[in-house]
Amino acid sequence: MRDIFMAFFRIGMLGFGGGPSAIPLVEKEVVGRFKWMTLEDFGDTIALANTMPGPIATKLAGYIGYRVGGIMGCLSAMIASVIPTVILMIMMLTVLQTYKDIPWVQSMSNAVVPVVAVMLAVLTWSFIKQSKDSMGWLKAILLIVASIILLEVLGLHPGILIAVLIAAVFVPFKKKGGE
Template sequence: MSKLTVDSQYAQLAWSMSKTGVLGYGGGPSVIPLIRHEAVIKYKWMDDDEFGEILAIANALPGPIATKMAAYLGYRQKGVLGSIVAVLTHILPSAIAMICLLSFVEYLSNSAVIQGMIVAVMPVISVMLGVMAYEFVKRAYKGLGKIMVVVFCAISFVMLQLIPLHPAIVIVLFLAYGAVHFKLVDRIKAKNKNNKGETP
């Protein structure tokens, strides 16, 4: 691999992660669609299935989700140094901006312009999250089937909203089920097949 190619990969990591850090208004959830766009659609570092798996694991681990995703993407592309580059370029622009604007925090927090910017960007973030959720549901439908998707969505709603459990616990439970899902399906199919074969 040429030096130019290696340098371009670091540049891609730095540029993509800096954009997600600067444009991710609203915290972790609003950054995820931006990271997905960079990793899956633009640079094709992974497919949606892998991104969904990493997102689930990142949700189950402590700490800011966007930073964990940046660290993973950097490590996946260029190892430890790539992970450092990705994390630093993700957090530094916002951190520097916060430090520089610290003296204006009181003014900006009451600024009609800033409040208007936040309100205006919320619909965009909502649509981005909705599109990403739709893509995940579509892939879940292909893998699990319509009935299981509806059942799992209902179970998730009950666990998260009505009980409520911590999201990390729900994610771990579903990850545990996912690890044995296809084995259970194969056993059920084999059992049904045997029962049909025994029926006179």
């Protein structure tokens, strides 16, 4: 329980910028440090969590905590991830609101966006490499390009795309040669 609490407490303390910025931190703790999940399991967990409403960091904490430590692990992970965020949010918003017109405070706030973008890019690249290993470059690239077109060009909701892909996994298919 202590490891679950400390892992999600660190994430709660360092995940400035919302759920998307916390995902790489969760991956580092859950897959890298404690090895509670494989990268593939973590990717599946993110995909499933994105189909449900609510903050992604809380959903990940609840599920991973439950998977590792049952009900108590779930409660421990959720408390650890939410309490620091609430305390830090109140403190930081008070400070930022008080000093919002000072140039260095504006620069600090603007600097967070590219840092989060880089963290997400690193996580995305690790998922792309994993996709290459499991399905090959051609299929992985085709799926990535199709997803970008559906999401960005056609405006399809991500939950719909994820649900269709999950459903497609369960559709039986025949291999060539009657195998």
